[in-house]
Amino acid sequence: MIKVTYVAQDGSATTIEAEEGTSVMQAAVSNDLDGIVGECGGSMMCATCHCYVDEAWEERTGARSADEEEMLEGAAAEVTGRSRLSCQIRLDPSLDGLVVHLPEEQL
Amino acid sequence: MSQPGVLILGAGQGGLQAAISLRQNGYAGPVTLVGAEPGLPYQRPPLSKAYLLEGKAEALALRPESFFTSKAITLRPGTWVDAIDRAARQIRIGSEMLPYDHLILATGTRNLRPPIAGLERALDLRTLADAAALRMALADPQRIAVIGGGFIGLEFAAVARKLGHEVSVIEAAPRLMARAVSPAMSRHFEHWHRAQGVALHLGQPAVAVDEGGVTLADGTHVAAGFVLLAAGVRPNSELAEAAGLATGNGVTVDAGLRTSDPAIFALGDCACFPDPRTGAPVRLESVQAATDHARLIAARIAKGETADYAALPWFWSDQGDQKLQIAGLAGPETTEEVVAEGVVARFDALGLAAVETVNNARAHMKARRMLASGSAAGLAALEELIAA
Ligand SMILES: Cc1cc2nc3c(=O)[nH]c(=O)nc-3n(C[C@H](O)[C@H](O)[C@H](O)COP(=O)(O)OP(=O)(O)OC[C@H]3O[C@@H](n4cnc5c(N)ncnc54)[C@H](O)[C@@H]3O)c2cc1C
Ligand code: FES
Numbered sequence: 084m085i086k087v088t089y090v091a092q093d094g095s096a097t098t099i100e101a102e103e104g105t106s107v108m109q110a111a112v113s114n115d116l117d118g119i120v121g122e123c124g125g126s127m128m129c130a131t132c133h134c135y136v137d138e139a140w141e142e143r144t145g146a147r148s149a150d151e152e153e154m155l156e157g158a159a160a161e162v163t164g165r166s167r168l169s170c171q172i173r174l175d176p177s178l179d180g181l182v183v184h185l186p187e188e189q190l
Numbered sequence: 191m192s193q194p195g196v197l198i199l200g201a202g203q204g205g206l207q208a209a210i211s212l213r214q215n216g217y218a219g220p221v222t223l224v225g226a227e228p229g230l231p232y233q234r235p236p237l238s239k240a241y242l243l244e245g246k247a248e249a250l251a252l253r254p255e256s257f258f259t260s261k262a263i264t265l266r267p268g269t270w271v272d273a274i275d276r277a278a279r280q281i282r283i284g285s286e287m288l289p290y291d292h293l294i295l296a297t298g299t300r301n302l303r304p305p306i307a308g309l310e311r312a313l314d315l316r317t318l319a320d321a322a323a324l325r326m327a328l329a330d331p332q333r334i335a336v337i338g339g340g341f342i343g344l345e346f347a348a349v350a351r352k353l354g355h356e357v358s359v360i361e362a363a364p365r366l367m368a369r370a371v372s373p374a375m376s377r378h379f380e381h382w383h384r385a386q387g388v389a390l391h392l393g394q395p396a397v398a399v400d401e402g403g404v405t406l407a408d409g410t411h412v413a414a415g416f417v418l419l420a421a422g423v424r425p426n427s428e429l430a431e432a433a434g435l436a437t438g439n440g441v442t443v444d445a446g447l448r449t450s451d452p453a454i455f456a457l458g459d460c461a462c463f464p465d466p467r468t469g470a471p472v473r474l475e476s477v478q479a480a481t482d483h484a485r486l487i488a489a490r491i492a493k494g495e496t497a498d499y500a501a502l503p504w505f506w507s508d509q510g511d512q513k514l515q516i517a518g519l520a521g522p523e524t525t526e527e528v529v530a531e532g533v534v535a536r537f538d539a540l541g542l543a544a545v546e547t548v549n550n551a552r553a554h555m556k557a558r559r560m561l562a563s564g565s566a567a568g569l570a571a572l573e574e575l576i577a578a
Binding site for chain 2: 105112114115117126127128150153154
């Protein structure tokens with residue numbers, strides 16, 4: 084199991100243990116975490132799974148793809164250099180302990 | 191006596207979203223979700239895409255079992271509802287009666303089975319059980335015929351071709367996805383599928399299915415080891431009709447998504463609602479419509495909100511490496527304008543109605559924002575936006 088911590092705007096953090104191979108979006112949605120909607124189920128169609136990767140983890144999550152970059156244009160909250168679509172971050176053991184921050188709004 | 195609360199009939203994408211949104215909006219009464227299919231509510235879009243390739247059924251569930259307990263939502267899967275008794279405000283399941291204060295109809299659609307001889311041999315692709323059966327059928331090299339050149343038939347064809355099967359698509363209309371996209375977009379996908387080696391039979395209805403394949407109206411016989419039927423759907427509105435609610439192309443609702451009975455709402459694939467832009471009655475088969483309908487209904491029930499439904503429709507279809515995205519909704523009477531490579535705009539009497547893009551998420555998202563903002567968008571504005 085891989086631990087992911089989601090930090091909400093008010094600073095409250097929730098840690099979820101997820102199976103290897105699932106995405107950061109799936110892990111959040113299947114634990115009914117407020118703050119990630121994931122409307123399209125990970126098809127890179129909705130941009131409602133937007134998150135900001137914590138500075139300390141940026142290198143390990145890698146860069147966003149061109150398609151992802153384009154979909155982020157439609158995100159409801161501000162997009163920064165650390166913005167990712169959480170459905171595009173797959174969990175592997177190197178990401179155990181990952182911290183992501185949640186945006187103000189998703190819709 | 192405890193209050194009966196909200197009863198949601200149909201535990202698919204929209205039904206589940208209604209339950210989720212009721213709780214998110216602070217609704218504290220009982221919420222019951224009754225659905226005919228077994229198991230947890232799941233997403234259908236991957237059934238014609240990733241699921242066929244990967245077979246991961248667990249990944250389809252929309253929420254885990256624990257969600258229903260923690261949110262005090264009663265889920266009754268594998269339960270078929272037989273009737274609605276509006277006068278008594280209850281539904282009938284066999285001999286059991288379940289009461290409601292508010293009823294939400296989220297019964298979706300089922301496959302249309304046109305009158306074609308021997309059609310009982312054909313497989314469907316609507317439910318997880320259908321998709322699981324198809325995966326088995328795809329295990330060995332096959333000749334496959336698909337009846338229907340719409341989103342689902344073509345998504346399936348692209349996957350089957352990728353897996354090395356010989357695939358023919360039979361479409362009665364002269365072009366692919368004719369109900370949903372512009373002629374220019376149909377042509378793009380026609381070329382793409384042919385280039386993948388998919389045999390397309392356009393403008394030819396299937397008239398018979400036999401063990402060797404499919405016979406077309408012009409007498410052509412398309413050889414196939416199995417046949418997939420993907421010729422469109424019918425809304426599940428019989429219960430509503432039997433209960434005396436207004437129905438037509440699905441369950442008729444007003445701009446607040448209420449049926450002709452104020453205690454009953456309808457959403458998603460089974461609901462026919464006024465298009466916010468044109469006022470014309472429309473019925474959409476998309477995750478976006480089902481979930482946005484659900485959110486509006488939940489806000490009305492939980493918070494007494496009165497805003498009308500105004501969400502911008504959007505659609506997608508993944509066919510192989512071709513990602514089609516549509517923002518907006520175009521009726522049959524439109525003109526089309528190719529704005530850039532893989533970007534088609536459709537106009538009607540009111541102006542820009544929809545923008546179709548292929549593998550261009552940036553243009554799609556820009557178009558979505560432009561259409562949602564309701565600014566009077568013309569071709570020049572759109573060209574400028576997309577070039578920027
Ligand atoms: C293969 C496939 C691919 C798709 N791909 C896409 C896509 O890429 N993008 C997209 O936006 N949309 C796609 N869709 C459409 C999308 O899945 C639907 O629009 C969406 O599921 C509609 O949600 P709904 O809640 O209205 O109905 P559904 O999700 O269909 O749920 C309705 C439920 O009601 C139940 N029910 C009906 N009658 C009764 C009764 N009397 N008693 C009890 N239960 C009953 C049914 O069993 C069903 O489970 C696809 C659909 C399919 C089948
Ligand atoms: S879940 Fe829709 S883009 Fe990530």
